[in-house]
Amino acid sequence: MHFSIVHRDKGSAARTGKIVTAHGEIDxxxxxxxxTGGTVKAVHQRELANDLNARIILGNTYHLYxxxxxxxxxxxxxxxxxxxxxxxxxxxxxxxxVYSLSGIRKLTSEGALFSSHIDGSxxxxxxxxxxxxQRIIGADIIMALDECAPFPCDHTAAAKSIELTHxxxxxxxxxxxxxxxxxxxxxxxxxxVQGSVHPDLREASAxxxxxxxxxxxxxxxxxxxxxxxTIYEMTGIVTGILPDxxxxxxxxxxTPVNLLEAISLGIDLFDCVMPTRNGRNGMLFTRNGIxxxxxxxxxxxxxxxxxxxxxxxxxxxxxxxxRHLMISGEILGAQIASLHxxxxxxxxxxxxxxxxxxxxxxxxxxxxxxxLARRL
Amino acid sequence: MHFSIVHRDKGSAARTGKIVTAHGEIDxxxxxxxxTGGTVKAVHQRELANDLNARIILGNTYHLYxxxxxxxxxxxxxxxxxxxxxxxxxxxxxxxxVYSLSGIRKLTSEGALFSSHIDGSxxxxxxxxxxxxQRIIGADIIMALDECAPFPCDHTAAAKSIELTHxxxxxxxxxxxxxxxxxxxxxxxxxxVQGSVHPDLREASAxxxxxxxxxxxxxxxxxxxxxxxTIYEMTGIVTGILPDxxxxxxxxxxTPVNLLEAISLGIDLFDCVMPTRNGRNGMLFTRNGIxxxxxxxxxxxxxxxxxxxxxxxxxxxxxxxxRHLMISGEILGAQIASLHxxxxxxxxxxxxxxxxxxxxxxxxxxxxxxxLARRL
Numbered sequence: 001m002h003f004s005i006v007h008r009d010k011g012s013a014a015r016t017g018k019i020v021t022a023h024g025e026i027d028x029x030x031x032x033x034x035x036t037g038g039t040v041k042a043v044h045q046r047e048l049a050n051d052l053n054a055r056i057i058l059g060n061t062y063h064l065y066x067x068x069x070x071x072x073x074x075x076x077x078x079x080x081x082x083x084x085x086x087x088x089x090x091x092x093x094x095x096x097x098v099y100s101l102s103g104i105r106k107l108t109s110e111g112a113l114f115s116s117h118i119d120g121s122x123x124x125x126x127x128x129x130x131x132x133x134q135r136i137i138g139a140d141i142i143m144a145l146d147e148c149a150p151f152p153c154d155h156t157a158a159a160k161s162i163e164l165t166h167x168x169x170x171x172x173x174x175x176x177x178x179x180x181x182x183x184x185x186x187x188x189x190x191x192x193v194q195g196s197v198h199p200d201l202r203e204a205s206a207x208x209x210x211x212x213x214x215x216x217x218x219x220x221x222x223x224x225x226x227x228x229x230t231i232y233e234m235t236g237i238v239t240g241i242l243p244d245x246x247x248x249x250x251x252x253x254x255t256p257v258n259l260l261e262a263i264s265l266g267i268d269l270f271d272c273v274m275p276t277r278n279g280r281n282g283m284l285f286t287r288n289g290i291x292x293x294x295x296x297x298x299x300x301x302x303x304x305x306x307x308x309x310x311x312x313x314x315x316x317x318x319x320x321x322x323r324h325l326m327i328s329g330e331i332l333g334a335q336i337a338s339l340h341x342x343x344x345x346x347x348x349x350x351x352x353x354x355x356x357x358x359x360x361x362x363x364x365x366x367x368x369x370x371x372l373a374r375r376l
Numbered sequence: 377m378h379f380s381i382v383h384r385d386k387g388s389a390a391r392t393g394k395i396v397t398a399h400g401e402i403d404x405x406x407x408x409x410x411x412t413g414g415t416v417k418a419v420h421q422r423e424l425a426n427d428l429n430a431r432i433i434l435g436n437t438y439h440l441y442x443x444x445x446x447x448x449x450x451x452x453x454x455x456x457x458x459x460x461x462x463x464x465x466x467x468x469x470x471x472x473x474v475y476s477l478s479g480i481r482k483l484t485s486e487g488a489l490f491s492s493h494i495d496g497s498x499x500x501x502x503x504x505x506x507x508x509x510q511r512i513i514g515a516d517i518i519m520a521l522d523e524c525a526p527f528p529c530d531h532t533a534a535a536k537s538i539e540l541t542h543x544x545x546x547x548x549x550x551x552x553x554x555x556x557x558x559x560x561x562x563x564x565x566x567x568x569v570q571g572s573v574h575p576d577l578r579e580a581s582a583x584x585x586x587x588x589x590x591x592x593x594x595x596x597x598x599x600x601x602x603x604x605x606t607i608y609e610m611t612g613i614v615t616g617i618l619p620d621x622x623x624x625x626x627x628x629x630x631t632p633v634n635l636l637e638a639i640s641l642g643i644d645l646f647d648c649v650m651p652t653r654n655g656r657n658g659m660l661f662t663r664n665g666i667x668x669x670x671x672x673x674x675x676x677x678x679x680x681x682x683x684x685x686x687x688x689x690x691x692x693x694x695x696x697x698x699r700h701l702m703i704s705g706e707i708l709g710a711q712i713a714s715l716h717x718x719x720x721x722x723x724x725x726x727x728x729x730x731x732x733x734x735x736x737x738x739x740x741x742x743x744x745x746x747x748l749a750r751r752l
Contacts, residue, residue: 037700037704037706038697038701039706039708041708042708042711043708044689044711045692046692067700067703067704068696068703071676072675072676072700075676075678076678076694076697082678082694082696082697082700084693084694084697299444300447300448300451300452302451302452312422313420316421316422317460318452318460320444320448320452321452321458321460324413324443324458327443327444328413328443330415330417331415331418331710331711332415332417332418332419334707335711
């Protein structure tokens with residue numbers, strides 16, 4: 001993987017860049033649609049490529065390991081072939097899912113013992129096994145096993161937690177270095193900074209993680225319940241320490257406003273379930289604010305879903321029609337809302353890149369964050 | 377609406393034809409994808425037009441009347457504009473839905489009193505009101521209000537039932553004749569033959585219905601639990617009586633085998649929820665038989681969903697991937713299966729037309745019905 005910085009914003013730490021992977025180039029800052037179980041919910045791969053022009057999507061090691069299982073993915077020749085997606089993929093290590101989904105979780109220096117949210121079966125993720133699984137999944141970017149601390153988490157517990165994350169990283173990085181890709185193309189391994197909401201621990205974790213000669217670095221354990229300002233504070237501490245010439249990935253964040261603020265702090269990659277999950281529930285993000293499509297006010301508004309967008313769903317369908325689909329629980333409602341929101345998130349990133357390039361990012365951001373948070 | 381017969385099969389009553397509507401031409405025999413509430417479930421309108429080349433779809437008066445409601449559809453300028461579908465639409469009258477969905481149903485000579493399956497509210501459908509509603513929906517082909525008798529239904533009850541259906545038809549037809557389209561383009565009104573599984577009543581109903589100078593005629597009340605041979609027996613009786621030079625529509629039928637048998641009896645139009653509903657549950661129809669995609673046998677079958685089909689879902693995705701989506705309850709599974717099944721149904725109709733044209737229909741049908749019913 002190769003990363004190069006293309007433009008820098010004068011008024012902030014924002015930058016544009018280009019990541020070159022074995023499955024194509026990615027302009028950064030970039031948003032990765034979440035395809036948890038090998039599918040971005042309610043969206044065809046053809047739509048991801050042709051309508052959204054997504055360059056990279058995310059899969060989840062935890063989900064794919066449980067279903068369809070690693071033997072199936074190996075026989076398919078990796079996740080790209082299994083789901084017929086020939087652009088880049090990043091897989092999350094499963095640390096967050098073990099934290100958020102598993103009923104039982106026991107963390108030891110050996111690894112994370114957990115019970116499946118599907119059938120209760122017990123499984124152990126070790127730092128080495130997580131690398132092996134992601135070798136078989138074959139994502140272009142794979143993540144280290146980490147402990148995602150709950151929120152709130154006191155200083156003592158958070159300090160102990162990053163110690164475990166750092167131990168696991170040492171083992172995972174060594175195992176990654178000693179193993180080879182399954183399918184002939186290069187994979188990159190990203191360590192993850194943790195440390196909850198404690199500035200000194202975030203700093204210590206970033207210093208430790210930055211010691212590894214990785215292709216990129218991630219920030220985990222944020223957007224788990226803490227105030228928004230804390231997300232920015234922690235992110236700013238970490239981006240000030242991580243190598244400037246490598247991509248930085250803020251995991252699981254967030255709202256459109258979160259993304260713009262994090263870009264200004266020097267973040268390059270994002271993923272979040274919000275555009276698809278909230279979309280399925282009827283929440284649409286637009287450049288003018290947020291619409292709840294179940295609201296009665298749209299019932300006879302026959303204007304396009306989003307006249308500012310060139311995505312086919314925004315131009316073809318009306319607000320009144322989408323409201324009808326949402327109220328009726330029709331699958332097409334989830335399809336339209338997911339496409340709209342992903343299209344908007346990807347537009348927001350493209351626009352941010354353009355504003356950084358032209359030197360207007362900070363000014364543009366201050367206008368946008370007022371608009372984006374409005375309720376329409 | 378104009379209908380012309382193009383070819384006739386020598387060995388059966390099968391024929392090909394062309395229906396010209398205000399929203400385009402339709403080659404018959406034709407299958408109409410069911411878009412109950414103004415959406416063919418899990419399928420974008422763009423896919424219906426570009427990938428499936430559907431020429432006509434079906435909407436349900438009962439559902440659309442309850443949700444979004446007639447005032448919304450009127451304000452939208454009709455269902456075509458509301459759902460952004462510029463090809464032909466047929467709306468069912470609601471007789472079947474009042475029978476199958478409504479908790480309370482009281483039929484009088486005045487009309488059908490029923491309670492909404494959504495909120496229990498009471499509504500009255502009269503033969504005149506059903507015409508008015510369908511004028512506002514603006515479908516190209518609209519249906520008379522009928523009573524769909526339950527199965528089984530004894531001779532006395534069925535005789536009484538067709539009497540009501542015929543009374544309602546007289547009023548509906550007159551009301552249709554005295555009213556005008558809402559949106560400037562022509563609408564056609566189809567009466568419906570009933571009579572349960574009693575040959576003499578089916579005959580009497582067909583004779584009565586055929587008296588009306590309609591653009592086409594429908595057969596209702598079949599495929600409600602009776603044996604398959606009875607469907608064919610009743611259909612054959614009715615098609616022998618209905619005008620030969622008008623299109624005949626067999627409502628709510630059925631499996632691929634049902635369609636081919638009914639074509640041989642002279643049926644021109646079909647609709648059925650089976651391709652979409654069964655598809656969402658993992659059942660795929662193919663020219664080689666039926667696949668249950670939840671079956672373990674597909675788990676590592678990486679061949680295309682259907683290598684005989686040119687539809688993008690059949691070529692792009694594998695059986696193993698589709699099985700994974702179905703087992704995981706992913707929306708994309710419903711999307712793929714719905715597109716596959718509709719693509720197959722529309723291919724089957726196109727192939728039937730081609731075989732009728734070339735004079736091989738009966739021979740081809742006898743081979744196909746053995747293949748189609750197999751379990752793969």
